[in-house]
Amino acid sequence: MAKKSITGADALVKCLENHGVEYIWGLSGGAALPIFDALVDSKIKLILVRHEQGASHMADGYARATGRPGVVLVTSGPGATNTLTGIMTAHMDSVPMIVITGQQIRPMLGKDAFQEADIFDISMPIVKHSYLVKDTRDIARVVREAFHIASTGRPGPVLIDVPKDVSSADFTGDLYPDMDLPGYHPERATVDQPTVMAIAEALSKSRQPVLLAGHGALIAGAQDVLRALAEKIKAPVTTTLLGKGVFPENHPLSLGMLGMHGTAYANKAMVECDLIMSIGSRYDDRIIGKAALFGRNAVRIHIDIDSAEFGRMIKCHHYCHGDARAVLTELIKHVGELNTKDWLEHLNGYKKKHPLSYKTRGGLKMQHILDVLNDMTGGDAIITTDVGQHQMWAAQFCKTIKPNTWLTSGGAGTMGYGFPAAIGAQFGNPDKEVWAIVGDGGFQMTLCELATAAINKLPVKVLVLNNRYLGMVRQWQELFFDKRESGVDLVGNPDFAKLAEAYPGAKGLTLKRAADIRKVLQRARDYKAGPCVINCLVEKADNVFPMIPAGAALEDMLIEAPKPHVKLAKPTGST
Amino acid sequence: MTTILTETDTHTLSVYVANKPGVLARIAQVFARRGYNIDSLTVSPSVDGRYSRMTITAKGSVEGLDQILRQVSKLVDVLRCTDHSLDEAVVREMALIKFTTKAGERTEALQICEHFGCKTVDLTEDSMIVQITGGSEKLEACIDMLGKFGIVELVRTGKVLMARGRQET
Numbered sequence: 001m002a003k004k005s006i007t008g009a010d011a012l013v014k015c016l017e018n019h020g021v022e023y024i025w026g027l028s029g030g031a032a033l034p035i036f037d038a039l040v041d042s043k044i045k046l047i048l049v050r051h052e053q054g055a056s057h058m059a060d061g062y063a064r065a066t067g068r069p070g071v072v073l074v075t076s077g078p079g080a081t082n083t084l085t086g087i088m089t090a091h092m093d094s095v096p097m098i099v100i101t102g103q104q105i106r107p108m109l110g111k112d113a114f115q116e117a118d119i120f121d122i123s124m125p126i127v128k129h130s131y132l133v134k135d136t137r138d139i140a141r142v143v144r145e146a147f148h149i150a151s152t153g154r155p156g157p158v159l160i161d162v163p164k165d166v167s168s169a170d171f172t173g174d175l176y177p178d179m180d181l182p183g184y185h186p187e188r189a190t191v192d193q194p195t196v197m198a199i200a201e202a203l204s205k206s207r208q209p210v211l212l213a214g215h216g217a218l219i220a221g222a223q224d225v226l227r228a229l230a231e232k233i234k235a236p237v238t239t240t241l242l243g244k245g246v247f248p249e250n251h252p253l254s255l256g257m258l259g260m261h262g263t264a265y266a267n268k269a270m271v272e273c274d275l276i277m278s279i280g281s282r283y284d285d286r287i288i289g290k291a292a293l294f295g296r297n298a299v300r301i302h303i304d305i306d307s308a309e310f311g312r313m314i315k316c317h318h319y320c321h322g323d324a325r326a327v328l329t330e331l332i333k334h335v336g337e338l339n340t341k342d343w344l345e346h347l348n349g350y351k352k353k354h355p356l357s358y359k360t361r362g363g364l365k366m367q368h369i370l371d372v373l374n375d376m377t378g379g380d381a382i383i384t385t386d387v388g389q390h391q392m393w394a395a396q397f398c399k400t401i402k403p404n405t406w407l408t409s410g411g412a413g414t415m416g417y418g419f420p421a422a423i424g425a426q427f428g429n430p431d432k433e434v435w436a437i438v439g440d441g442g443f444q445m446t447l448c449e450l451a452t453a454a455i456n457k458l459p460v461k462v463l464v465l466n467n468r469y470l471g472m473v474r475q476w477q478e479l480f481f482d483k484r485e486s487g488v489d490l491v492g493n494p495d496f497a498k499l500a501e502a503y504p505g506a507k508g509l510t511l512k513r514a515a516d517i518r519k520v521l522q523r524a525r526d527y528k529a530g531p532c533v534i535n536c537l538v539e540k541a542d543n544v545f546p547m548i549p550a551g552a553a554l555e556d557m558l559i560e561a562p563k564p565h566v567k568l569a570k571p572t573g574s575t
Numbered sequence: 576m577t578t579i580l581t582e583t584d585t586h587t588l589s590v591y592v593a594n595k596p597g598v599l600a601r602i603a604q605v606f607a608r609r610g611y612n613i614d615s616l617t618v619s620p621s622v623d624g625r626y627s628r629m630t631i632t633a634k635g636s637v638e639g640l641d642q643i644l645r646q647v648s649k650l651v652d653v654l655r656c657t658d659h660s661l662d663e664a665v666v667r668e669m670a671l672i673k674f675t676t677k678a679g680e681r682t683e684a685l686q687i688c689e690h691f692g693c694k695t696v697d698l699t700e701d702s703m704i705v706q707i708t709g710g711s712e713k714l715e716a717c718i719d720m721l722g723k724f725g726i727v728e729l730v731r732t733g734k735v736l737m738a739r740g741r742q743e744t
Contacts, residue, residue, distance in 0.1 A: 120597065128651070129652075130597070132596060182654055183654040307645055308646045308648075308649045310645070311642070
């Protein structure tokens with residue numbers, strides 16, 4: 001009997017199944033028709049979104065919460081370009097993602113044909129790798145390579161552009177082909193013993209060390225060995241915004257998050273320490289302040305899977321190329337307890353003197369709501385955020401205890417990320433409580449996905465911290481631009497609770513008074529039939545502190561609001 | 576670390592790549608992003624047709640270049656990227672030089688060309704094209720000498736490079 005012929009699209013979907021793909025987030029269109037058709041007969045669940053950006057953030061949220069690559073499928077042209085923000089977000093934060101884009105047929109490429117966009121070239125600077133499949137026979141190899149590249153070494157997004165005539169042609173190739181990646185060798189990041197010994201030696205001399213853990217430590221699954229190391233050598237641990245969760249923030253050795261809006265004690269520790277060991281962090285501009293002054297009196301160590309990060313921002317004394325867990329597993333064998341008693345007492349003094357705080361009197365405060373939410377969820381919920389003031393306060397007040405429960409757009413700073421990321425996280429963790437903490441600005445960028453959440457009956461809770469402002473920008477204008485507000489007033493916001501109720505199955509709640517916080521949050525927690533939007537009408541103007549003005553040294557941190565007469569210079573560093 | 580680069584020595588890099596679509600664009604992007612101008616670039620298939628060899632010359636600070644090397648090496652289709660500026664590598668370049676020769680000038684021009692080992696590849700009543708191969712300094716000197724005749728056009732291939740002995744390029 002003759003073998004039943006399959007198309008390129010069938011082969012593509014078969015390969016995705018073979019890679020264990022459960023969900024595809026996508027939006028259909030002409031150039032992707034054969035692939036959408038092939039999905040009809042597949043066990044993979046297609047989640048139809050309302051905008052392609054949403055699909056990319058959902059895949060991202062799924063990937064961050066589960067550790068498995070998220071898969072996106074869109075059509076050519078605008079379908080493809082709409083995913084770019086999500087691809088960039090995943091690229092900046094090292095998130096494994098596969099983005100499949102339909103494309104015009106091969107003979108029409110380069111002719112400005114209908115819905116033709118050269119997405120292969122447009123996306124080039126923001127992908128880990130990309131493919132334009134020109135031969136149906138290559139499909140299986142490309143998919144296999146894409147998953148391998150996306151999820152090994154330093155993870156990242158991989159784009160696969162598939163012309164319609166390639167996906168609709170008969171597939172005659174091998175469904176399990178070998179990869180052809182002569183230039184890709186993530187396995188070469190093996191632990192270098194002499195480097196580990198040199199780091200152990202440096203640590204042994206330290207009396208005031210700080211361990212700085214980033215997203216790389218989380219991706220490597222280094223949480224257990226990091227904790228064991230910190231407890232063995234008695235060193236305090238601070239995490240980056242993306243590293244939250246790799247070390248429990250309720251641990252006595254935790255300093256919480258460092259950086260621009262990090263805790264005063266974490267930043268002071270960075271200034272006063274005699275050794276900084278970065279574990280899977282890239283010494284990003286948001287944590288180092290003025291680079292020339294950062295850690296200038298400390299022995300600086302950089303452990304990273306991506307050696308292109310070495311010396312990029314900060315020159316270090318020791319560079320160790322490798323997987324964070326593998327490096328720490330080796331390092332812990334060669335270190336003993338350090339004499340850090342005085343150092344820890346000193347830092348505890350800072351914790352007592354400069355705790356994270358807010359005033360409960362006056363209007364409804366974002367910090368207060370987040371503090372109560374943290375108390376109610378106890379670190380068990382998955383929390384996603386958008387970008388801005390609410391993000392920084394959430395980072396400060398929502399203590400992250402477990403890995404992969406804190407999802408936020410760090411490198412890219414993508415507004416509109418939080419809600420769709422929460423949807424993706426909920427798909428990957430149907431039994432977990434998932435909270436999207438968003439501002440009224442960012443929520444309006446992707447709130448069309450309320451339909452996606454409602455139709456799929458996802459009990460995602462959307463905490464809209466609504467100050468009718470683009471609050472973080474307003475804060476900068478207040479502090480550095482003589483309070484000259486420009487383009488920050490979100491007059492004309494809808495009633496988000498009513499808006500939610502317009503979607504069948506979704507619930508809308510309103511929170512106006514501090515006294516009602518616990519009651520309203522509990523009602524949201526009790527609603528499990530679909531998404532619940534809580535419109536929190538918070539104080540219009542409040543500022544996030546501590547704050548290190550961009551480009552300032554860490555020691556110039558503003559622990560609290562400056563006195564009204566103090567005029568701050570315009571920040572010169574990054575943005 | 577400052578990103579404002581100081582113009583220093585020219586660096587000659589050899590990049591060994593998988594012969595796949597987009598690889599040149601990806602490499603060029605790394606240079607452009609870091610503010611480096613590529614002075615010259617040659618690409619050709621290697622002895623194994625699956626791979627290509629690029630020789631790139633660019634100016635900029637050593638630190639900046641080190642970053643570029645790391646970022647280029649990290650690209651999926653790049654097998655290796657090496658800075659040969661400090662090696663004793665064999666570096667050659669070819670140029671075609673078209674210049675005018677008035678009556679009575681041709682003999683002198685030919686003498687200069689002979690000195691530099693140029694080959695005459697085109698000859699008309701009032702112009703010549705010569706081909707020269709060698710190190711970049713030799714080419715510069717020759718172009719300088721022929722300058723007085725009036726160079727009409729100049730095409731240089733850019734450097735190609737090979738490491739000596741058993742060393743890998």
